[in-house]
Amino acid sequence: MGKKRLEDALQKINHPVEVVYRSFELDPTAKRDIKENIYEKLASKYGMSIGQAKANTDNMVQMAKSIGLDYQMETMVLTNTFDAHRLAMFAKNKGLMNEMTDRLLRAYYTESKHIGDHETLIGLAAEVGLDRDQVAKMLASDEMSDAVRADEQEAANLGINSIPFFLINKKYAVTGAQSEEVFIQTIEQVLEQDGPYEG
Structure with missing residues (x-):
């Protein structure tokens, strides 16, 4: 959701902005x-009832719907996402990180795909133009783990412990799924104060 709001905000800013995931x-x-x-997991993690977890999740689904996203929390397949992150890093090296990230998020939140499963990941990678054999070889190894x-270590060093979290010019933070207006104001203010980032 935060990603979509950022992307919508960037459409309205008259300045090129590079986004790195x-x-x-x-x-x-x-x-x-x-x-x-998801309801059982949230209830267990935050010490709430299943009903509270459902209500919180329903609120998120409605917020997502208001910006054109279709979250299917009832059928979401929870999993370890480390290999999906490795795949995104692999795609980054091939110039396809944005496309791969979008595909992974849609697969997880909307299509209820198992993004911890290697065959699923290979199929998603092929959809965005990555070579199936190269992806299979990468997933079977520990490539991209470092x-x-x-x-993750950089996030820990910066004290980041939740998502979404946006760091602009390595010093201005926007946390949570803020509104499109907050992103526009923040980015325009940073550009006014700092000028284009040269890092």
């Missing part, structure tokens, strides 16, 4: 195959 796992200890559904861990 970083890896961040909400639960690095998660297993690849999880029997719990890149994912480096991003």
